[in-house]
Amino acid sequence: MTKATIAGALAVDTALDVLFGDGNSIRFEDCWLRDHCRCSSCYHSDTFQRANHILEIPDATILNIESNETQIDVEWSDNHKSTYTAEFLSKFDYKTWKESKRLKPVLWHGDISDKIAKVHVDEFLKSVDGAKHVFQSLLDYGVALIEGVGVSEEATEEVCKALGGVQHTIFGGMWKFTTRADHADTAYTNLPLAAHNDNTYFTEAAGLQILHCLEHTNGTGGETILVDGFYGANQLNKELPEDFKFLTTFNVEAEYIEEGHHHTYSAPVIRVDNDTGDLVQIRFNVYDRAAMAFRNSNDCRSYYRSLRSLAKHYENISNQWRFKLKPGTVMAMDNFRVLHGRTGFSGSRVLCGSYVARSDWLDRARALALIQ
Ligand SMILES: C[N+](C)(C)CCCC[C@H](N)C(=O)O
Ligand SMILES: O=C(O)CCC(=O)C(=O)O
Ligand SMILES: [Fe+2]
Structure with missing residues:
Protein backbone atom coordinates (compact mmCIF):
# COMPACT_ATOMS: atom_id res chain seq x y z
CA MET A 1 0.00 0.00 0.00
CA THR A 2 1.23 3.51 -0.78
CA LYS A 3 1.75 5.98 2.05
CA ALA A 4 -1.35 7.98 2.90
CA THR A 5 -1.24 11.71 2.21
CA ILE A 6 -3.67 14.51 2.94
CA ALA A 7 -4.97 16.61 0.06
CA GLY A 8 -7.20 18.87 2.13
CA ALA A 9 -9.27 19.27 5.28
CA LEU A 10 -12.52 21.15 5.70
CA ALA A 11 -14.48 21.83 8.89
CA VAL A 12 -18.21 21.17 8.43
CA ASP A 13 -20.42 21.88 11.46
CA THR A 14 -19.18 19.57 14.22
CA ALA A 15 -17.01 17.45 11.93
CA LEU A 16 -13.92 17.54 9.80
CA ASP A 17 -13.89 16.24 6.23
CA VAL A 18 -10.48 14.99 5.30
CA LEU A 19 -9.62 14.45 1.67
CA PHE A 20 -6.75 12.04 1.07
CA GLY A 21 -4.24 11.97 -1.78
CA ASP A 22 -5.83 8.83 -3.18
CA GLY A 23 -9.14 10.65 -3.64
CA ASN A 24 -10.85 9.00 -0.68
CA SER A 25 -12.49 11.23 1.88
CA ILE A 26 -13.45 10.48 5.49
CA ARG A 27 -15.63 12.48 7.86
CA PHE A 28 -14.39 12.68 11.46
CA GLU A 29 -16.71 13.96 14.20
CA ASP A 30 -15.06 16.45 16.56
CA CYS A 31 -15.80 14.24 19.60
CA TRP A 32 -13.93 11.42 17.87
CA LEU A 33 -10.99 13.63 17.02
CA ARG A 34 -10.72 15.00 20.56
CA ASP A 35 -10.86 11.45 21.94
CA HIS A 36 -8.15 10.30 19.49
CA CYS A 37 -5.64 13.03 20.27
CA ARG A 38 -2.28 11.25 20.50
CA CYS A 39 -0.39 13.90 22.54
CA SER A 40 1.32 12.67 25.70
CA SER A 41 -1.35 14.06 28.04
CA CYS A 42 -4.12 12.29 26.13
CA TYR A 43 -2.39 9.02 25.22
CA HIS A 44 0.28 6.88 26.85
CA SER A 45 2.14 5.79 23.74
CA ASP A 46 4.29 3.38 25.76
CA THR A 47 1.27 1.36 26.93
CA PHE A 48 -1.01 2.11 23.96
CA GLN A 49 -3.74 3.27 26.36
CA ARG A 50 -5.84 6.35 26.60
CA ALA A 51 -4.81 8.56 29.50
CA ASN A 52 -8.18 10.08 30.38
CA HIS A 53 -11.57 8.88 31.47
CA ILE A 54 -14.26 9.39 28.86
CA LEU A 55 -16.01 11.80 31.27
CA GLU A 56 -12.85 13.95 31.45
CA ILE A 57 -12.53 14.43 27.72
CA PRO A 58 -13.88 17.94 27.12
CA ASP A 59 -16.74 18.49 24.76
CA ALA A 60 -14.57 20.94 22.84
CA THR A 61 -15.14 22.41 19.41
CA ILE A 62 -12.65 22.98 16.64
CA LEU A 63 -11.32 26.55 16.53
CA ASN A 64 -8.75 26.26 13.82
CA ILE A 65 -7.17 23.70 11.52
CA GLU A 66 -3.99 23.65 9.52
CA SER A 67 -3.02 20.83 7.24
CA ASN A 68 -0.20 19.73 5.00
CA GLU A 69 0.49 16.49 3.13
CA THR A 70 1.47 14.50 6.19
CA GLN A 71 -0.62 15.85 9.08
CA ILE A 72 -3.47 17.96 10.39
CA ASP A 73 -3.07 20.30 13.36
CA VAL A 74 -6.22 21.15 15.27
CA GLU A 75 -6.68 23.92 17.80
CA TRP A 76 -9.53 23.31 20.21
CA SER A 77 -11.91 25.67 22.03
CA ASP A 78 -10.30 24.69 25.36
CA ASN A 79 -6.88 25.71 23.96
CA HIS A 80 -5.71 22.12 23.59
CA LYS A 81 -3.74 21.32 20.43
CA SER A 82 -3.80 18.01 18.59
CA THR A 83 -1.89 16.60 15.66
CA TYR A 84 -3.16 13.76 13.50
CA THR A 85 -0.97 12.08 10.92
CA ALA A 86 -2.31 11.13 7.51
CA GLU A 87 -1.28 7.55 8.15
CA PHE A 88 -3.29 7.41 11.40
CA LEU A 89 -6.46 8.99 10.02
CA SER A 90 -6.46 6.99 6.81
CA LYS A 91 -7.08 3.79 8.80
CA PHE A 92 -10.56 4.86 9.84
CA ASP A 93 -12.50 4.65 6.63
CA TYR A 94 -15.39 2.54 7.98
CA LYS A 95 -15.65 0.11 5.09
CA THR A 96 -11.93 -0.57 4.87
CA TRP A 97 -11.62 -0.73 8.64
CA LYS A 98 -14.51 -3.17 9.00
CA GLU A 99 -13.28 -5.26 6.08
CA SER A 100 -9.79 -5.47 7.59
CA LYS A 101 -11.23 -7.03 10.75
CA ARG A 102 -13.10 -9.80 8.93
CA LEU A 103 -11.77 -13.30 9.06
CA LYS A 104 -11.96 -15.02 5.71
CA PRO A 105 -12.61 -18.70 6.33
CA VAL A 106 -12.35 -20.94 3.27
CA LEU A 107 -15.39 -23.20 3.51
CA TRP A 108 -14.74 -26.87 2.82
CA HIS A 109 -16.38 -30.25 2.68
CA GLY A 110 -14.96 -33.72 2.40
CA ASP A 111 -11.30 -34.68 2.53
CA ILE A 112 -9.05 -31.63 2.87
CA SER A 113 -5.84 -33.48 3.69
CA ASP A 114 -4.04 -31.89 0.72
CA LYS A 115 -5.17 -28.36 1.59
CA ILE A 116 -4.35 -27.96 5.28
C1 LIG B 1 -11.65 -33.23 25.52
N1 LIG B 1 -11.90 -33.91 26.76
C2 LIG B 1 -11.45 -35.27 26.66
C3 LIG B 1 -11.14 -33.26 27.81
C4 LIG B 1 -13.24 -33.88 27.24
C5 LIG B 1 -14.29 -33.75 26.31
C6 LIG B 1 -15.53 -33.15 26.89
C7 LIG B 1 -16.62 -33.58 26.13
C8 LIG B 1 -17.90 -32.87 26.31
N2 LIG B 1 -18.99 -33.75 26.04
C9 LIG B 1 -17.96 -31.74 25.30
O1 LIG B 1 -18.32 -31.99 24.18
O2 LIG B 1 -17.64 -30.64 25.64
O1 LIG C 1 -11.82 -39.63 20.95
C1 LIG C 1 -11.73 -38.73 20.15
O2 LIG C 1 -11.10 -38.82 19.10
C2 LIG C 1 -12.40 -37.39 20.41
C3 LIG C 1 -13.25 -37.37 21.62
C4 LIG C 1 -13.89 -36.05 21.84
O3 LIG C 1 -14.83 -35.69 21.24
C5 LIG C 1 -13.27 -35.12 22.78
O4 LIG C 1 -12.32 -35.51 23.46
O5 LIG C 1 -13.71 -33.98 22.86
FE1 LIG D 1 -15.39 -33.60 21.78
Whole structure:
Protein backbone atom coordinates (compact mmCIF):
# COMPACT_ATOMS: atom_id res chain seq x y z
CA MET A 1 0.00 0.00 0.00
CA THR A 2 1.23 3.51 -0.78
CA LYS A 3 1.75 5.98 2.05
CA ALA A 4 -1.35 7.98 2.90
CA THR A 5 -1.24 11.71 2.21
CA ILE A 6 -3.67 14.51 2.94
CA ALA A 7 -4.97 16.61 0.06
CA GLY A 8 -7.20 18.87 2.13
CA ALA A 9 -9.27 19.27 5.28
CA LEU A 10 -12.52 21.15 5.70
CA ALA A 11 -14.48 21.83 8.89
CA VAL A 12 -18.21 21.17 8.43
CA ASP A 13 -20.42 21.88 11.46
CA THR A 14 -19.18 19.57 14.22
CA ALA A 15 -17.01 17.45 11.93
CA LEU A 16 -13.92 17.54 9.80
CA ASP A 17 -13.89 16.24 6.23
CA VAL A 18 -10.48 14.99 5.30
CA LEU A 19 -9.62 14.45 1.67
CA PHE A 20 -6.75 12.04 1.07
CA GLY A 21 -4.24 11.97 -1.78
CA ASP A 22 -5.83 8.83 -3.18
CA GLY A 23 -9.14 10.65 -3.64
CA ASN A 24 -10.85 9.00 -0.68
CA SER A 25 -12.49 11.23 1.88
CA ILE A 26 -13.45 10.48 5.49
CA ARG A 27 -15.63 12.48 7.86
CA PHE A 28 -14.39 12.68 11.46
CA GLU A 29 -16.71 13.96 14.20
CA ASP A 30 -15.06 16.45 16.56
CA CYS A 31 -15.80 14.24 19.60
CA TRP A 32 -13.93 11.42 17.87
CA LEU A 33 -10.99 13.63 17.02
CA ARG A 34 -10.72 15.00 20.56
CA ASP A 35 -10.86 11.45 21.94
CA HIS A 36 -8.15 10.30 19.49
CA CYS A 37 -5.64 13.03 20.27
CA ARG A 38 -2.28 11.25 20.50
CA CYS A 39 -0.39 13.90 22.54
CA SER A 40 1.32 12.67 25.70
CA SER A 41 -1.35 14.06 28.04
CA CYS A 42 -4.12 12.29 26.13
CA TYR A 43 -2.39 9.02 25.22
CA HIS A 44 0.28 6.88 26.85
CA SER A 45 2.14 5.79 23.74
CA ASP A 46 4.29 3.38 25.76
CA THR A 47 1.27 1.36 26.93
CA PHE A 48 -1.01 2.11 23.96
CA GLN A 49 -3.74 3.27 26.36
CA ARG A 50 -5.84 6.35 26.60
CA ALA A 51 -4.81 8.56 29.50
CA ASN A 52 -8.18 10.08 30.38
CA HIS A 53 -11.57 8.88 31.47
CA ILE A 54 -14.26 9.39 28.86
CA LEU A 55 -16.01 11.80 31.27
CA GLU A 56 -12.85 13.95 31.45
CA ILE A 57 -12.53 14.43 27.72
CA PRO A 58 -13.88 17.94 27.12
CA ASP A 59 -16.74 18.49 24.76
CA ALA A 60 -14.57 20.94 22.84
CA THR A 61 -15.14 22.41 19.41
CA ILE A 62 -12.65 22.98 16.64
CA LEU A 63 -11.32 26.55 16.53
CA ASN A 64 -8.75 26.26 13.82
CA ILE A 65 -7.17 23.70 11.52
CA GLU A 66 -3.99 23.65 9.52
CA SER A 67 -3.02 20.83 7.24
CA ASN A 68 -0.20 19.73 5.00
CA GLU A 69 0.49 16.49 3.13
CA THR A 70 1.47 14.50 6.19
CA GLN A 71 -0.62 15.85 9.08
CA ILE A 72 -3.47 17.96 10.39
CA ASP A 73 -3.07 20.30 13.36
CA VAL A 74 -6.22 21.15 15.27
CA GLU A 75 -6.68 23.92 17.80
CA TRP A 76 -9.53 23.31 20.21
CA SER A 77 -11.91 25.67 22.03
CA ASP A 78 -10.30 24.69 25.36
CA ASN A 79 -6.88 25.71 23.96
CA HIS A 80 -5.71 22.12 23.59
CA LYS A 81 -3.74 21.32 20.43
CA SER A 82 -3.80 18.01 18.59
CA THR A 83 -1.89 16.60 15.66
CA TYR A 84 -3.16 13.76 13.50
CA THR A 85 -0.97 12.08 10.92
CA ALA A 86 -2.31 11.13 7.51
CA GLU A 87 -1.28 7.55 8.15
CA PHE A 88 -3.29 7.41 11.40
CA LEU A 89 -6.46 8.99 10.02
CA SER A 90 -6.46 6.99 6.81
CA LYS A 91 -7.08 3.79 8.80
CA PHE A 92 -10.56 4.86 9.84
CA ASP A 93 -12.50 4.65 6.63
CA TYR A 94 -15.39 2.54 7.98
CA LYS A 95 -15.65 0.11 5.09
CA THR A 96 -11.93 -0.57 4.87
CA TRP A 97 -11.62 -0.73 8.64
CA LYS A 98 -14.51 -3.17 9.00
CA GLU A 99 -13.28 -5.26 6.08
CA SER A 100 -9.79 -5.47 7.59
CA LYS A 101 -11.23 -7.03 10.75
CA ARG A 102 -13.10 -9.80 8.93
CA LEU A 103 -11.77 -13.30 9.06
CA LYS A 104 -11.96 -15.02 5.71
CA PRO A 105 -12.61 -18.70 6.33
CA VAL A 106 -12.35 -20.94 3.27
CA LEU A 107 -15.39 -23.20 3.51
CA TRP A 108 -14.74 -26.87 2.82
CA HIS A 109 -16.38 -30.25 2.68
CA GLY A 110 -14.96 -33.72 2.40
CA ASP A 111 -11.30 -34.68 2.53
CA ILE A 112 -9.05 -31.63 2.87
CA SER A 113 -5.84 -33.48 3.69
CA ASP A 114 -4.04 -31.89 0.72
CA LYS A 115 -5.17 -28.36 1.59
CA ILE A 116 -4.35 -27.96 5.28
CA ALA A 117 -0.93 -27.32 6.83
CA LYS A 118 1.10 -30.36 7.80
CA VAL A 119 4.13 -28.83 9.43
CA HIS A 120 7.01 -30.54 11.16
CA VAL A 121 7.15 -29.70 14.87
CA ASP A 122 10.66 -28.20 14.67
CA GLU A 123 9.58 -25.90 11.89
CA PHE A 124 6.45 -24.95 13.81
CA LEU A 125 8.26 -24.25 17.08
CA LYS A 126 11.41 -22.65 15.69
CA SER A 127 10.55 -20.77 12.53
CA VAL A 128 8.21 -17.87 11.89
CA ASP A 129 7.24 -19.33 8.52
CA GLY A 130 6.37 -22.66 10.11
CA ALA A 131 4.21 -20.94 12.73
CA LYS A 132 2.55 -18.76 10.08
CA HIS A 133 1.75 -21.81 7.99
CA VAL A 134 0.00 -23.51 10.93
CA PHE A 135 -1.99 -20.46 12.03
CA GLN A 136 -2.97 -19.57 8.46
CA SER A 137 -4.35 -23.07 8.06
CA LEU A 138 -6.33 -22.67 11.29
CA LEU A 139 -7.70 -19.37 10.01
CA ASP A 140 -8.52 -20.71 6.54
CA TYR A 141 -9.74 -24.24 7.23
CA GLY A 142 -9.97 -24.47 11.03
CA VAL A 143 -7.56 -27.42 11.04
CA ALA A 144 -3.79 -27.90 11.12
CA LEU A 145 -1.53 -30.89 11.67
CA ILE A 146 1.84 -30.76 13.41
CA GLU A 147 3.99 -33.77 12.58
CA GLY A 148 7.01 -35.47 14.04
CA VAL A 149 5.94 -34.71 17.60
CA GLY A 150 7.31 -36.91 20.40
CA VAL A 151 4.70 -39.47 21.45
CA SER A 152 4.28 -38.07 24.96
CA GLU A 153 2.20 -35.61 26.93
CA GLU A 154 5.28 -33.39 27.43
CA ALA A 155 6.01 -33.08 23.72
CA THR A 156 2.32 -32.40 23.04
CA GLU A 157 2.28 -29.72 25.74
CA GLU A 158 5.06 -27.84 23.96
CA VAL A 159 2.89 -27.72 20.85
CA CYS A 160 -0.19 -26.64 22.85
CA LYS A 161 1.81 -23.82 24.44
CA ALA A 162 2.99 -22.60 21.05
CA LEU A 163 -0.58 -22.67 19.73
CA GLY A 164 -1.52 -20.05 22.33
CA GLY A 165 -1.23 -21.73 25.73
CA VAL A 166 -2.99 -24.47 27.65
CA GLN A 167 -6.51 -23.54 28.76
CA HIS A 168 -7.54 -24.96 32.13
CA THR A 169 -11.04 -26.37 32.49
CA ILE A 170 -12.75 -28.97 34.69
CA PHE A 171 -11.00 -31.57 32.52
CA GLY A 172 -7.60 -30.24 33.57
CA GLY A 173 -4.95 -28.32 31.63
CA MET A 174 -3.25 -31.01 29.57
CA TRP A 175 -5.56 -34.01 29.56
CA LYS A 176 -5.03 -37.64 28.73
CA PHE A 177 -8.04 -39.85 28.11
CA THR A 178 -8.86 -43.39 27.26
CA THR A 179 -11.80 -45.66 28.05
CA ARG A 180 -11.47 -45.08 31.80
CA ALA A 181 -14.31 -42.94 33.19
CA ASP A 182 -12.13 -40.18 34.68
CA HIS A 183 -14.94 -37.76 33.91
CA ALA A 184 -18.67 -38.26 33.50
CA ASP A 185 -18.49 -37.97 29.72
CA THR A 186 -18.86 -40.23 26.67
CA ALA A 187 -15.44 -39.08 25.40
CA TYR A 188 -14.05 -41.35 28.13
CA THR A 189 -15.59 -44.51 26.62
CA ASN A 190 -15.16 -46.43 23.36
CA LEU A 191 -18.56 -45.35 22.04
CA PRO A 192 -18.93 -43.50 18.74
CA LEU A 193 -19.28 -39.72 18.94
CA ALA A 194 -21.10 -37.92 16.14
CA ALA A 195 -19.60 -34.61 14.99
CA HIS A 196 -19.94 -31.95 17.70
CA ASN A 197 -18.39 -28.89 19.23
CA ASP A 198 -17.02 -29.12 22.74
CA ASN A 199 -18.00 -26.93 25.68
CA THR A 200 -21.40 -25.77 24.50
CA TYR A 201 -22.17 -25.52 28.23
CA PHE A 202 -19.38 -22.97 28.94
CA THR A 203 -20.01 -19.24 28.68
CA GLU A 204 -17.02 -19.27 26.32
CA ALA A 205 -16.24 -22.55 24.55
CA ALA A 206 -12.61 -23.51 24.03
CA GLY A 207 -11.04 -21.85 21.00
CA LEU A 208 -8.93 -24.75 19.82
CA GLN A 209 -9.04 -28.38 20.67
CA ILE A 210 -5.75 -30.21 20.30
CA LEU A 211 -5.66 -33.97 20.06
CA HIS A 212 -2.72 -36.33 19.90
CA CYS A 213 -3.39 -40.07 19.65
CA LEU A 214 -0.57 -41.58 21.70
CA GLU A 215 -1.64 -45.16 21.17
CA HIS A 216 -4.21 -47.38 19.57
CA THR A 217 -3.37 -51.06 19.83
CA ASN A 218 -5.21 -54.37 19.69
CA GLY A 219 -8.30 -52.96 18.12
CA THR A 220 -10.02 -51.22 15.24
CA GLY A 221 -12.18 -48.15 14.65
CA GLY A 222 -11.52 -44.87 16.43
CA GLU A 223 -11.44 -42.89 13.20
CA THR A 224 -11.53 -39.11 13.56
CA ILE A 225 -14.44 -37.27 11.92
CA LEU A 226 -14.12 -33.58 11.04
CA VAL A 227 -16.74 -31.42 9.37
CA ASP A 228 -16.81 -27.70 8.61
CA GLY A 229 -19.56 -26.22 10.78
CA PHE A 230 -19.62 -23.04 8.65
CA TYR A 231 -20.09 -24.97 5.42
CA GLY A 232 -23.10 -26.82 6.85
CA ALA A 233 -24.62 -23.64 8.28
CA ASN A 234 -24.15 -21.92 4.96
CA GLN A 235 -25.83 -24.77 3.10
CA LEU A 236 -28.71 -24.63 5.56
CA ASN A 237 -29.10 -20.90 4.97
CA LYS A 238 -29.39 -21.49 1.21
CA GLU A 239 -31.74 -24.43 1.52
CA LEU A 240 -33.92 -23.60 4.54
CA PRO A 241 -33.37 -19.95 5.50
CA GLU A 242 -36.08 -20.12 8.16
CA ASP A 243 -34.31 -22.91 10.00
CA PHE A 244 -31.03 -21.05 9.70
CA LYS A 245 -32.62 -17.90 11.09
CA PHE A 246 -34.14 -19.80 14.00
CA LEU A 247 -30.76 -21.24 14.96
CA THR A 248 -29.17 -17.78 14.92
CA THR A 249 -31.72 -16.35 17.35
CA PHE A 250 -33.05 -19.14 19.56
CA ASN A 251 -31.11 -19.90 22.75
CA VAL A 252 -30.37 -23.61 22.98
CA GLU A 253 -29.36 -24.67 26.45
CA ALA A 254 -26.47 -27.06 27.07
CA GLU A 255 -25.14 -28.58 30.27
CA TYR A 256 -22.37 -30.59 31.81
CA ILE A 257 -22.93 -32.38 35.09
CA GLU A 258 -20.55 -34.40 37.20
CA GLU A 259 -19.91 -34.76 40.92
CA GLY A 260 -19.20 -31.26 42.25
CA HIS A 261 -19.81 -29.51 38.89
CA HIS A 262 -22.76 -28.14 37.01
CA HIS A 263 -22.08 -26.03 33.93
CA THR A 264 -24.89 -24.65 31.86
CA TYR A 265 -25.09 -22.08 29.10
CA SER A 266 -27.78 -20.99 26.73
CA ALA A 267 -27.06 -19.39 23.35
CA PRO A 268 -27.87 -19.70 19.65
CA VAL A 269 -26.33 -22.65 17.80
CA ILE A 270 -25.22 -20.38 14.97
CA ARG A 271 -23.70 -17.02 15.85
CA VAL A 272 -23.56 -14.44 13.08
CA ASP A 273 -21.87 -11.02 12.97
CA ASN A 274 -24.79 -8.61 12.63
CA ASP A 275 -22.79 -6.09 10.59
CA THR A 276 -21.23 -8.41 8.03
CA GLY A 277 -23.44 -11.49 8.13
CA ASP A 278 -20.26 -13.53 8.65
CA LEU A 279 -20.54 -16.76 10.61
CA VAL A 280 -18.77 -16.36 13.94
CA GLN A 281 -19.40 -19.51 15.94
CA ILE A 282 -21.13 -22.87 15.78
CA ARG A 283 -22.27 -24.38 19.07
CA PHE A 284 -23.54 -27.78 18.04
CA ASN A 285 -23.56 -30.75 20.37
CA VAL A 286 -26.51 -33.11 20.33
CA TYR A 287 -25.37 -34.96 23.46
CA ASP A 288 -24.88 -32.01 25.77
CA ARG A 289 -28.27 -30.43 25.11
CA ALA A 290 -30.00 -29.68 28.41
CA ALA A 291 -33.62 -30.57 29.07
CA MET A 292 -35.53 -27.36 28.55
CA ALA A 293 -38.97 -25.79 28.54
CA PHE A 294 -40.39 -23.92 25.54
CA ARG A 295 -42.39 -20.72 25.39
CA ASN A 296 -44.80 -22.24 22.87
CA SER A 297 -45.40 -25.13 20.47
CA ASN A 298 -43.87 -23.28 17.58
CA ASP A 299 -40.51 -22.78 19.32
CA CYS A 300 -40.46 -26.39 20.41
CA ARG A 301 -41.21 -27.70 16.93
CA SER A 302 -38.76 -25.27 15.31
CA TYR A 303 -36.04 -26.44 17.70
CA TYR A 304 -36.34 -30.05 16.55
CA ARG A 305 -36.90 -29.24 12.90
CA SER A 306 -34.01 -26.81 12.52
CA LEU A 307 -31.50 -28.79 14.60
CA ARG A 308 -32.27 -31.83 12.47
CA SER A 309 -31.97 -29.81 9.27
CA LEU A 310 -28.51 -28.64 10.33
CA ALA A 311 -27.48 -32.04 11.66
CA LYS A 312 -28.15 -33.61 8.25
CA HIS A 313 -25.37 -31.49 6.76
CA TYR A 314 -22.99 -32.44 9.53
CA GLU A 315 -23.85 -36.14 9.25
CA ASN A 316 -23.65 -36.12 5.46
CA ILE A 317 -20.72 -38.41 4.83
CA SER A 318 -19.64 -36.47 1.75
CA ASN A 319 -19.21 -33.35 3.92
CA GLN A 320 -17.04 -35.16 6.43
CA TRP A 321 -13.33 -35.78 6.42
CA ARG A 322 -12.51 -39.08 8.11
CA PHE A 323 -9.03 -40.26 8.90
CA LYS A 324 -7.05 -42.09 11.52
CA LEU A 325 -4.94 -40.04 13.90
CA LYS A 326 -1.44 -41.50 14.21
CA PRO A 327 0.99 -41.23 17.10
CA GLY A 328 3.39 -38.37 16.30
CA THR A 329 0.79 -36.17 14.59
CA VAL A 330 -0.92 -33.48 16.65
CA MET A 331 -4.22 -32.19 15.31
CA ALA A 332 -5.42 -28.69 16.18
CA MET A 333 -8.90 -27.57 15.24
CA ASP A 334 -11.01 -24.46 15.65
CA ASN A 335 -13.76 -25.42 18.11
CA PHE A 336 -15.77 -22.31 17.15
CA ARG A 337 -16.09 -23.67 13.65
CA VAL A 338 -15.06 -27.25 12.98
CA LEU A 339 -17.02 -30.14 14.51
CA HIS A 340 -15.17 -33.26 15.53
CA GLY A 341 -16.20 -36.79 16.34
CA ARG A 342 -14.91 -40.33 16.22
CA THR A 343 -16.16 -43.76 15.27
CA GLY A 344 -16.54 -46.37 18.01
CA PHE A 345 -13.50 -48.49 18.63
CA SER A 346 -12.05 -51.55 20.26
CA GLY A 347 -8.63 -52.02 21.80
CA SER A 348 -6.51 -49.65 23.81
CA ARG A 349 -6.74 -46.07 22.54
CA VAL A 350 -5.08 -43.23 24.42
CA LEU A 351 -5.28 -39.56 23.46
CA CYS A 352 -3.84 -36.47 25.03
CA GLY A 353 -4.17 -32.81 24.31
CA SER A 354 -5.54 -29.55 25.63
CA TYR A 355 -7.84 -26.69 24.85
CA VAL A 356 -6.55 -23.23 23.88
CA ALA A 357 -8.66 -20.12 24.47
CA ARG A 358 -9.78 -18.36 21.30
CA SER A 359 -8.35 -15.08 22.55
CA ASP A 360 -4.98 -16.72 22.93
CA TRP A 361 -4.67 -18.37 19.54
CA LEU A 362 -5.97 -15.29 17.75
CA ASP A 363 -3.40 -13.29 19.70
CA ARG A 364 -0.68 -15.49 18.19
CA ALA A 365 -2.13 -15.11 14.71
CA ARG A 366 -2.19 -11.33 15.19
CA ALA A 367 1.36 -11.23 16.49
CA LEU A 368 2.36 -13.06 13.30
CA ALA A 369 0.53 -10.33 11.34
CA LEU A 370 -1.91 -12.83 9.81
CA ILE A 371 -4.95 -10.90 11.03
CA GLN A 372 -5.68 -7.42 12.36
C1 LIG B 1 -11.65 -33.23 25.52
N1 LIG B 1 -11.90 -33.91 26.76
C2 LIG B 1 -11.45 -35.27 26.66
C3 LIG B 1 -11.14 -33.26 27.81
C4 LIG B 1 -13.24 -33.88 27.24
C5 LIG B 1 -14.29 -33.75 26.31
C6 LIG B 1 -15.53 -33.15 26.89
C7 LIG B 1 -16.62 -33.58 26.13
C8 LIG B 1 -17.90 -32.87 26.31
N2 LIG B 1 -18.99 -33.75 26.04
C9 LIG B 1 -17.96 -31.74 25.30
O1 LIG B 1 -18.32 -31.99 24.18
O2 LIG B 1 -17.64 -30.64 25.64
O1 LIG C 1 -11.82 -39.63 20.95
C1 LIG C 1 -11.73 -38.73 20.15
O2 LIG C 1 -11.10 -38.82 19.10
C2 LIG C 1 -12.40 -37.39 20.41
C3 LIG C 1 -13.25 -37.37 21.62
C4 LIG C 1 -13.89 -36.05 21.84
O3 LIG C 1 -14.83 -35.69 21.24
C5 LIG C 1 -13.27 -35.12 22.78
O4 LIG C 1 -12.32 -35.51 23.46
O5 LIG C 1 -13.71 -33.98 22.86
FE1 LIG D 1 -15.39 -33.60 21.78
